[in-house]
Amino acid sequence: MIAISRRDSFPLAIAILAFAFLGLFLLYPLLNVFGASFLDRTGKVLTLANYVRILSSSFYLGSLGNSLILGILSTLLTIAIGVPLAFCLARLPIPGKSALLALASLPLVLPSFVAAYALVLLLGRAGIVTRLLRDIGVPFSSIYGVTGMTIVFAMTLFPFAVFPTLAAFKAVDVSVEEAGQNLGASRWRTFRTVTLPIVMPAVLAGGLLVFIEVIESFGVPFVLAEDKPVLAVEAYKLFVGETGNPASAGVLGVLLIVCTAIALLIQRHYLGRRRFSTATRRPPPELVVKPWLRRLACAYSWGVVLISLVPFFAIIVISLMEFRGPVMQSSPSLNNFRDLFGQSWRPLINTLSLSTAAAVTAAVIGVPIGFAITRFRSRVSDLLDVLAMTPFAVAGTVLAIGLIISFNSGGLVLTGGWLILVLAWVVRKIPFNVRASAAILYQIDPSLEEASINLGVSPPMTFVRLTVPLMMGGVIGGMVLTWVTVASELSSTVVLYSGPWATMTVVMFQALEGTGAGIASAAATVLIVFTVLPVALVYRLLRRHELGMM
Amino acid sequence: MTAISIDRVSRSYGTVRAVDDVSLEVEHGEFFTLLGPSGCGKTTLLRMIAGFADLTAGQIRFGNKRIDTLPPHRRNTAMVFQNYAIFPNLTVGGNVAYGLRARGVAEEEMKVRIARALRLVHLDGYGARWPHQLSGGQLQRVAIARCLVIEPEVLLLDEPLSNLDAKLRVEMRAEIRQLQQQLKITAIYVTHDQEEALAMSDRVAVMRAGKLEQVARAQDIYRAPATPFVAEFMGTTNLLTGTIAGRDGEALRIRVGQREFRAIGNARDGESVSFSLRPETIRLLDTGEAPPPGWSVVEADLGAVEFLGAISRIELDIGDGAMLRVAGLDLLPDQLKARGRIAAAYDPRRVTVFRE
Numbered sequence: 001m002i003a004i005s006r007r008d009s010f011p012l013a014i015a016i017l018a019f020a021f022l023g024l025f026l027l028y029p030l031l032n033v034f035g036a037s038f039l040d041r042t043g044k045v046l047t048l049a050n051y052v053r054i055l056s057s058s059f060y061l062g063s064l065g066n067s068l069i070l071g072i073l074s075t076l077l078t079i080a081i082g083v084p085l086a087f088c089l090a091r092l093p094i095p096g097k098s099a100l101l102a103l104a105s106l107p108l109v110l111p112s113f114v115a116a117y118a119l120v121l122l123l124g125r126a127g128i129v130t131r132l133l134r135d136i137g138v139p140f141s142s143i144y145g146v147t148g149m150t151i152v153f154a155m156t157l158f159p160f161a162v163f164p165t166l167a168a169f170k171a172v173d174v175s176v177e178e179a180g181q182n183l184g185a186s187r188w189r190t191f192r193t194v195t196l197p198i199v200m201p202a203v204l205a206g207g208l209l210v211f212i213e214v215i216e217s218f219g220v221p222f223v224l225a226e227d228k229p230v231l232a233v234e235a236y237k238l239f240v241g242e243t244g245n246p247a248s249a250g251v252l253g254v255l256l257i258v259c260t261a262i263a264l265l266i267q268r269h270y271l272g273r274r275r276f277s278t279a280t281r282r283p284p285p286e287l288v289v290k291p292w293l294r295r296l297a298c299a300y301s302w303g304v305v306l307i308s309l310v311p312f313f314a315i316i317v318i319s320l321m322e323f324r325g326p327v328m329q330s331s332p333s334l335n336n337f338r339d340l341f342g343q344s345w346r347p348l349i350n351t352l353s354l355s356t357a358a359a360v361t362a363a364v365i366g367v368p369i370g371f372a373i374t375r376f377r378s379r380v381s382d383l384l385d386v387l388a389m390t391p392f393a394v395a396g397t398v399l400a401i402g403l404i405i406s407f408n409s410g411g412l413v414l415t416g417g418w419l420i421l422v423l424a425w426v427v428r429k430i431p432f433n434v435r436a437s438a439a440i441l442y443q444i445d446p447s448l449e450e451a452s453i454n455l456g457v458s459p460p461m462t463f464v465r466l467t468v469p470l471m472m473g474g475v476i477g478g479m480v481l482t483w484v485t486v487a488s489e490l491s492s493t494v495v496l497y498s499g500p501w502a503t504m505t506v507v508m509f510q511a512l513e514g515t516g517a518g519i520a521s522a523a524a525t526v527l528i529v530f531t532v533l534p535v536a537l538v539y540r541l542l543r544r545h546e547l548g549m550m
Numbered sequence: 551m552t553a554i555s556i557d558r559v560s561r562s563y564g565t566v567r568a569v570d571d572v573s574l575e576v577e578h579g580e581f582f583t584l585l586g587p588s589g590c591g592k593t594t595l596l597r598m599i600a601g602f603a604d605l606t607a608g609q610i611r612f613g614n615k616r617i618d619t620l621p622p623h624r625r626n627t628a629m630v631f632q633n634y635a636i637f638p639n640l641t642v643g644g645n646v647a648y649g650l651r652a653r654g655v656a657e658e659e660m661k662v663r664i665a666r667a668l669r670l671v672h673l674d675g676y677g678a679r680w681p682h683q684l685s686g687g688q689l690q691r692v693a694i695a696r697c698l699v700i701e702p703e704v705l706l707l708d709e710p711l712s713n714l715d716a717k718l719r720v721e722m723r724a725e726i727r728q729l730q731q732q733l734k735i736t737a738i739y740v741t742h743d744q745e746e747a748l749a750m751s752d753r754v755a756v757m758r759a760g761k762l763e764q765v766a767r768a769q770d771i772y773r774a775p776a777t778p779f780v781a782e783f784m785g786t787t788n789l790l791t792g793t794i795a796g797r798d799g800e801a802l803r804i805r806v807g808q809r810e811f812r813a814i815g816n817a818r819d820g821e822s823v824s825f826s827l828r829p830e831t832i833r834l835l836d837t838g839e840a841p842p843p844g845w846s847v848v849e850a851d852l853g854a855v856e857f858l859g860a861i862s863r864i865e866l867d868i869g870d871g872a873m874l875r876v877a878g879l880d881l882l883p884d885q886l887k888a889r890g891r892i893a894a895a896y897d898p899r900r901v902t903v904f905r906e
C-alpha cells in the first residue's frame with residue numbers, strides 16, 4: 001500500500017472534492033448527452049441511426065457548415081482587427097492609452113447578444129438607420145445572416161484577440177528585433193520574420209477563445225441568424241421540441257463539442273512545436289514613427305474601440321424612447337422600464353442573487369483547484385488541470401441539456417429549481433477561476449507557505465490564513481468578472497430556467513421572440529448598468545488580472 | 551588603414567550627455583575594447599555604431615563611407631547582444647541564415663556558408679536544433695556564427711560574456727579572440743570587466759561619464775594610466791596623495807604624512823600630486839635584506855592580511871590612517887606576523903604621478 005505523506009494529503013483532498021464535483025455536474029451530464037446520441041427511440045438499444053439521420057439532413061449539415069464558417073470568418077476578422085490594435089497599444093504612442101485599454105475591455109463583459117439586438121434595431125429590416133437610408137434613397141439590404149453575425153462577433157470579441165497579443169508584444173525582447181535589423185533586415189522585414197512569429201502563439205490563443213465563443217454563442221445567432229441555422233440554436237430547438245428524447249439534440253451537442261475539441265487540438269499541435277518566450281527585462285519602448293503614422297494609429301485604435309461601444313450606447317438611448325408596439329417613436333419616455341418592472345421585479349432579483357451565489361461558489365471551488373495544480377505537480381494534478389479546463393470547450397447549451405437529462409429524475413432532481421442554474425454557471429466559469437487563481441499563485445513565492453508550515457501551521461490552515469489573503473485582490477477581481485459574465489449568460493440559462501426563476505437575460509430573450517422591442521431594450525440597459533458598474537468599481541483589480549484565462 | 555572613424559560624436563538624453571564629444575579611430579583587423587563602469591556611455595557608443603542610438607552631433611565613417619545616416623539594417627555591422635537575442639521562432643540554422651536571407655544570398659551558397667559558420671564555432675550538426683534546446687554557451691556560439699556568416703565590416707560585441715558562468719567566460723573569451731585573429735575581422739567589444747579587456751584587446755578605450763579617459767594598448771593602459779580614474783579602474787592600486795618635497799637625483803620626493811615616497815616624473819616643488827603604486831610591484835624585504843639597486847624602501851606596521859592561497863593581500867599601515875596595499879606571492883600570514891615592523895621596497899620608475 002502506498003503511504004500518503006501528510007504533505008500531499010491536503011492537495012489530494014482538494015483533488016478528490018474537485019473530481020467529485022466536476023464528475024457529477026460536468027462529466028456525468030456530458031456522458032448522458034453522448035449516450036442519448038447513441039440510443040434509439042426506446043432508449044435501450046445502441047445505434048448510429050441518430051447520426052445518420054442528422055448527417056444526411058441537408059438542413060443540419062448546413063447548420064454545421066454555418067457554425068464552422070461563422071467561427072472561422074469571425075476569428076479571422078477579429079484577429080485582423082485585434083492584432084494591429086494590440087500592436088498600436090503596445091508599441092506606439094497613443095494618447096489616452098489607459099482609458100482606451102479600460103474601454104477596450106468593456107465588450108468582454110457586456111452581453112454580446114445585446115450588441116446583436118442593437119444592430120437589429122439600428123440596421124435591421126425596420127431599423128432606424130435602415131429607414132433613414134431608405135428615406136434618402138440609399139438602397140440597403142439587411143444585415144441578417146453571416147455578415148451581420150460576423151460583424152457583431154468581431155465587435156464584441158476583439159478584446160479576446162487584443163489582450164493576449166498586447167501582452168505578447170510587450171514581452172518581446174527588443175534586442176531580438178534589433179538583432180534582425182542589425183543582420184540586414186528592414187523594420188518591416190524584422191516585424192514579419194521575427195516579431196510576428198514570436199507573438200503568433202498569443203494570437204492563436206486569442207483566436208481560439210474567439211472561435212469557441214462564436215461556435216457556442218446562442219444569443220447572437222438567435223437574434224441575427226434568420227434563415228441561417230447554427231448548431232447551438234438548433235440543438236436548443238430540437239431539445240425543446242422533442243421532450244423526453246434528446247437523441248437529435250445530443251447529436252448536435254456532440255458535433256459542437258467535436259468542433260471546439262478539434263480547434264483546441266489544432267492550437268495545441270501548433271503550440272507544441274514552438275516555444276517562443278524571450279527573456280525580457282523591460283517592455284520594449286514605444287516606437288518613434290512619422291507623425292502621419294502616429295495619427296493613423298491613434299484614429300484606428302480609438303475608432304475600433306468607440307465603434308465597438310456604439311451598440312451599447314444605442315441600446316441605452318433606444319430604451320429611453322417611447323415605443324408603440326415594435327415601432328419606436330421620437331419622444332423620450334421611461335415607459336419601457338415601467339413595462340419591464342411592471343411585469344415583475346423577480347427576474348432582476350433572480351439575476352442579482354443567483355449570479356452572486358454562482359460567483360462565490362465558482363471562487364470557492366476554483367481557487368483551491370488553482371492552488372492544487374500550481375503548487376503540487378503530479379499526475380493527479382495534471383488530470384485535474386485538464387478536467388477543470390474542459391467546461392471551456394463545452395457549449396452552454398450542451399451542458400444544460402446534459403444537466404436536464406441527468407437530473408430530471410432519479411435520486412437527485414434539480415430541474416425546475418434555481419440550483420441547476422447556479423450549478424451550470426459555476427461549472428462554466430470554473431476554467432476562468434482556476435486559470436485566474438493559478439496566475440496569481442505563480443506570483444506568490446511558495447517559500448512563504450513553507451515558512452508558515454515550518455512555523456507550525458498545518459497546510460490547510462496555511463492555505464486559509466496565508467495564501468487566500470495574499471490572493472484576495474485577484475480572487476475578488478475574478479469573482480466580479482464571473483458575476484458579470486454569469487449575469488449576462490444566455491446559452492445555458494435559456495435551456496434551464498423555469499417559471500419563477502427567469503433571469504433578466506430570459507426576459508430579454510422572451511421579449512425578442514415576441515414584439516417587445518421596448519421591454520427588450522430596457523432589459524438590456526439594466527443588464528449593461530449592472531455589468532459596467534461593478535467592473536468600474538473594481539477596475540484596478542480587473543486590470544491586473546484580466547484574461548488570466550488561457 | 552582606418553576601418554572605423556568616430557568623429558566628435560555626442561548623444562544626450564535630456565540634460566544627460568551619455569556620450570560627450572568622443573573621437574576614435576579603429577584600425578582594420580583590430581580588437582578594440584570600450585571599457586568603463588556602468589552608465590559611462592560605452593554601450594550607447596556601440597549602439598550608435600550599430601544604428602540603434604541616434605547621434606546628436608558628429609559623424610561615424612567606415613573607411614570613407616559615412617554610415618551614421620544609414621538605417622541600422624544598411625550598415626553591415628553584426629552585433630552579439632548581451633542576452634544573445636537568438637530568434638526563438640527559428641532553428642539554429644534559421645538564425646544563422648537570417649542575415650543571408652535578408653541579403654538575398656542564393657540557397658546553395660547559403661547552405662555552404664551556414665555550415666562553415668557553424669563549424670567555426672564548433673556547432674557542426676546543430677543546424678536543426680531549436681534555441682530552447684541549447685545551453686547558454688551554445689546560444690552564445692550561435693549568436694557569433696550568425697554575425698560572422700554575413701562577413702560584416704565590423705563585429706560589435708555588447709558584454710557578450712556577462713551571462714555565462716565564470717569558467718565558461720574564460721574559455722569563450724579566448725575563443726572569441728582566436729576567431730577574431732583567425733578571420734582578421736575588426737571587432738569592437740564593450741565590457742565593464744578590466745580583466746576581459748586586458749586579455750582580449752589590441753587597444754582599450756576607458757570611458758567615464760560619456761568621455762574617453764584614455765585610449766591605449768592594453769599593456770600601456772595598465773602600466774601607464776593617464777588619470778587616477780584609469781589607474782583605479784584597471785585592477786587595484788594604491789592611489790596616494792602628497793606634496794613634492796624636492797628632488798633626489800632624477801627622482802621626485804613626495805611627502806605623504808610622516809613618510810616619503812620616490813617617483814620618476816615631473817612636478818614643481820611644493821606642488822600637491824597624487825600617484826599610483828600597484829600592489830604587485832611592492833616587495834616585502836626579509837629582516838636585514840637590502841633592496842634591489844635603485845629601489846626605495848618604506849617602513850610600515852603590518853595591518854590586515856587576507857590569505858588567498860597563491861597570493862596574499864596585505865595592508866600596511868604607513869601612518870596618519872593611510873594604508874599601503876601589497877600583493878605577495880607565496881606568503882603565509884604566520885611568516886609576516888612574526889616580523890612586526892615591515893620594510894616594503896618598490897621601484898620609483900613604477901610609480902605613476904598625476905599632476906592636478
